Amino acid sequence: MQGPYAFINERPQSYPLLKLSLSLNPYTQTKFDTLNQHIRNTVVLPGQLVIIGDSRTASCTAEEARLMRSAQNIKHDLLAHSATDDFLIKNYDQLQAILSHASLGVGSASSAWSKHLAQIEQTLMEIEQLHKEYMRKGSVGVRDEFLIKRRALFLRLDTQLSGMAHLGSGLKNEASIKKMLAISSKRYWHHGEIRGYEERVKRVARASQMLKKGTYIGIALDVGAAALEVTEACTTGREQECTRAHYVEGGKLVLGVGGAYTGGSIGATIGVGACAIVFGIPTGGVGALACAVVGGAVGALALGSAGSGLGEVGGTFIYKTWKE
Amino acid sequence: MALLYIGLFSSVLMLLSIPLTFFVMFKKLDAAESYVEHTDYFIGHRKALRFAPFEGRASRVIAMAIIILIPNVLQWRRLVRVEDVRKIPPHLKFWMVFPTLVALMSIIGMGVSWLFLDPNLL
Numbered sequence: 454m455q456g457p458y459a460f461i462n463e464r465p466q467s468y469p470l471l472k473l474s475l476s477l478n479p480y481t482q483t484k485f486d487t488l489n490q491h492i493r494n495t496v497v498l499p500g501q502l503v504i505i506g507d508s509r510t511a512s513c514t515a516e517e518a519r520l521m522r523s524a525q526n527i528k529h530d531l532l533a534h535s536a537t538d539d540f541l542i543k544n545y546d547q548l549q550a551i552l553s554h555a556s557l558g559v560g561s562a563s564s565a566w567s568k569h570l571a572q573i574e575q576t577l578m579e580i581e582q583l584h585k586e587y588m589r590k591g592s593v594g595v596r597d598e599f600l601i602k603r604r605a606l607f608l609r610l611d612t613q614l615s616g617m618a619h620l621g622s623g624l625k626n627e628a629s630i631k632k633m634l635a636i637s638s639k640r641y642w643h644h645g646e647i648r649g650y651e652e653r654v655k656r657v658a659r660a661s662q663m664l665k666k667g668t669y670i671g672i673a674l675d676v677g678a679a680a681l682e683v684t685e686a687c688t689t690g691r692e693q694e695c696t697r698a699h700y701v702e703g704g705k706l707v708l709g710v711g712g713a714y715t716g717g718s719i720g721a722t723i724g725v726g727a728c729a730i731v732f733g734i735p736t737g738g739v740g741a742l743a744c745a746v747v748g749g750a751v752g753a754l755a756l757g758s759a760g761s762g763l764g765e766v767g768g769t770f771i772y773k774t775w776k777e
Numbered sequence: 778m779a780l781l782y783i784g785l786f787s788s789v790l791m792l793l794s795i796p797l798t799f800f801v802m803f804k805k806l807d808a809a810e811s812y813v814e815h816t817d818y819f820i821g822h823r824k825a826l827r828f829a830p831f832e833g834r835a836s837r838v839i840a841m842a843i844i845i846l847i848p849n850v851l852q853w854r855r856l857v858r859v860e861d862v863r864k865i866p867p868h869l870k871f872w873m874v875f876p877t878l879v880a881l882m883s884i885i886g887m888g889v890s891w892l893f894l895d896p897n898l899l
Contacts, residue, residue: 718835719881719884729818756887
């Protein structure tokens with residue numbers, strides 16, 4: 454084997470056992486220990502990167518140093534997200550397929566949902582502001598005005614959280630909004646804050662931000678996956694493989710992204726239309742938005758997958774035709 | 778092999794439908810929507826999709842095509858009025874329906890070829 458390489462560990466095993474299974478020669482064993490400081494003398498968990506050094510030299514190369522950094526980062530990420538189980542590794546291909554095919558369409562549809570969550574966040578902040586103002590003034594005279602304003606904001610929040618509309622907000626519409634938000638004037642008076650309120654607002658804001666970035670994450674994943682495949686083919690394969698990868702991955706990317714966008718647009722319209730015709734959903738409500746999100750996601754996933762599959766076949770077909 | 782050609786042709790058609798839809802959604806959509814702007818179906822779509830990319834214009838073109846193609850079904854559910862749809866000029870009807878049908882045809886073609894194409898090719 455020319456140059457260093459790395460692989461992903463698939464099951465939990467001890468470091469000596471892993472080392473034994475690799476049948477390394479005595480010269481490379483010392484280097485193996487140096488390169489794999491991140492897993493040395495521990496139980497190697499699934500998902501961790503194992504580095505096999507360049508057998509031509511005893512000293513560390515720049516490529517090996519880069520792999521060591523990657524391995525360290527992967528270890529941190531896995532531990533931080535508690536993802537060190539078999540599920541991620543065993544289903545890596547499926548997860549990657551779902552992410553790269555559907556994320557664009559899901560992102561397009563979910564950006565609409567993110568705006569809905571942003572509106573909930575806005576209402577929550579207005580309620581908090583109203584409470585703060587009332588507590589600052591504290592007079593009995595402003596109490597009636599405060600109650601009227603708060604009732605209006607609660608009514609708005611109630612509409613925003615009705616039915617499926619609470620999904621992603623982390624708030625469940627229960628009998629009393631005050632109970633749901635854990636708002637208590639008495640508590641505010643004593644502690645100077647609405648208990649747990651900040652966490653709720655933060656959570657809604659975070660969900661909104663994540664969904665907002667869905668489209669860009671989708672495109673970045675698609676482009677990133679294609680670039681990785683091309684780089685891999687060009688690094689390890691022959692020139693023919695590299696050229697073929699350009700056609701195949703290019704085809705997959707263009708048709709996958711195009712398909713997801715078209716499927717998402719058509720799916721969202723059909724979703725809203727079908728709900729309106731079948732269920733008679735009041736127009737413009739959050740129910741219609743939920744139908745649009747579901748329809749958009751399904752449409753994008755279906756056409757994105759079809760586009761990606763056909764892009765692969767089409768790319769291969771064009772490459773073969775061009776070669777002949 | 779025929780399925781492969783159908784799939785590839787449909788894919789190209791789908792890609793061509795994207796710029797066509799972009800042209801229609803920015804140049805023709807507003808004029809066409811002005812004829813049905815008070816209908817529940819249109820208002821519902823506009824509100825539900827107002828935060829989607831480009832204010833949901835791509836989806837609204839398809840919604841307009843549905844209004845033009847099946848006004849009687851939508852009138853039965855009291856979502857549009859047929860007489861409003863009849864007032865839309867034929868050239869606007871064409872611009873709403875044409876890109877939608879191109880996209881739908883491409884989807885059907887892609888779907889059929891993807892489902893029935895030899896798995897070894899995929």
